[in-house]
Amino acid sequence: MAQARKRSASDIEAVVRTDRFDLAALREIAGDKIFARGSAYQADGRVEIMTIGEARVVARVAGTEIYRCELTGRGKSFSGDCTCQAFADRGFCKHLTAVALTVNNLGPGELGQASNRLGKIRDHLRAKGIDRLVEMVIGLAERDPKLLEELQLLAALDTADDATLSAQLKKAITDATRVRGYIEYRDMRDWARQIDGALDRISVLLEGGRALLVLALLDHFFARMDEALTKVDDSDGGGGACYARACEIHHAACEQAKPDPIGLARVLFAREVNSDWEFFFGASEIPMLTSSVRWGSPNIAGWQPKRGKR
Incomplete structure (x- = not known):
């Protein structure tokens, strides 16, 4: 099976140029104040691009704490997600704005470095071998209770x-x-x-x-x-x-x-x-109660749950 050709810096630059975030659209979705704050974050170098691809960018932004940001889409059509409280409260935030502006201003060398960052980590881990990787993961789990719980569950599934x-x-x-x-x-x-x-x-x-x-x-x-x-x-x-x-x-x-x-x-x-809520509204409206009922019918278990009562 032929292996995919590694993308050169010029390839990556071409991809990102077609994926550039339209400034007018960015300003419209963010608003003037958020756009200005995001511009200041970008100018201060607070954005670290983790991975960049055809239509997805993942970055870390240094604010009050370190926030994870993800942008999907390109041009005038894009959306995002950020771990900051402002995004939860109001939507598109200064951190996402800063990421979009940073991507728009990356040069060819920076684009290649951002694109290859996780690739280098993958290559490094593959070279370690299974035993070394197991010990690394166990070491991380000992310091991270949530990771330890996840690994315990996955192991329990086997036995x-x-x-x-x-x-x-x-x-x-x-x-x-x-x-x-x-x-x-x-x-x-x-x-x-x-x-x-x-x-x-x-x-x-x-x-x-x-x-x-x-x-x-x-x-x-x-x-x-x-x-x-x-x-x-x-x-x-x-x-x-x-x-x-x-x-x-x-x-x-x-x-x-x-x-x-x-x-x-x-x-x-x-x-x-x-229930005091409406998530199961209409869920029991089954057209026929026989073994020949079509599973996946919206009237059986594929209902569209309504938001709960306020």
Whole structure:
């Protein structure tokens, strides 16, 4: 099989020139004040480009702390994501603006360096060999509790039975959805990230063919979230987005496990009428309760969940 040719600096420059972010569009989406602040960040050299490709740029920006920024698209059509609170509150921020302006001003040599940065790391890691990599990852996990938890779960998937995994993941769901007192708007993003992490772990089970376990865990998740959402300021919809994502995972698990349609309808109907939220609105409207029901029908498990009641 022929190997892909490595891109030269001129190749990379051509790609980025076609991917340049239109200044008028950038100013419009950011607004004059944010654009000016982003320009100052770019001029101060606060942006470090991590990787750059056809239509995606990942960078780190030094502000009050180090923020991860990602831009996708090109020209007049692009979007972004930033880990700063301003992005969570208002959308396109000065950090994303600074990244776009930095990309627009990179020279050929800088473009090649940015494009090859992660490639050099990959080459270095490949040369280490499996045993050295294992020790490196274990060393990182010893210092990072979240990474250690993820690795423990992945290892358990190979050997643990459903009862063991259920106990581990129910605890993860309980911990992630716990609300002490009341969660204010400014703290919601961190709370939603913890919940997304728990959902990441649950979704991994689908890859291992454990859809029935996923459905059981989501029963626990939905019960916890129904209560938790009454104790948070979810004005930006972050908590609701986690709930909606869980519904999508539930849909995928139903398609894989194919539970009894009548039993599933009863469960969905109970959630629809008993929950204070509308994520399961219309979920139980099944056209025919037989084994010939088309899995994936929007009337079974592929509903479009509405945002919860306020």
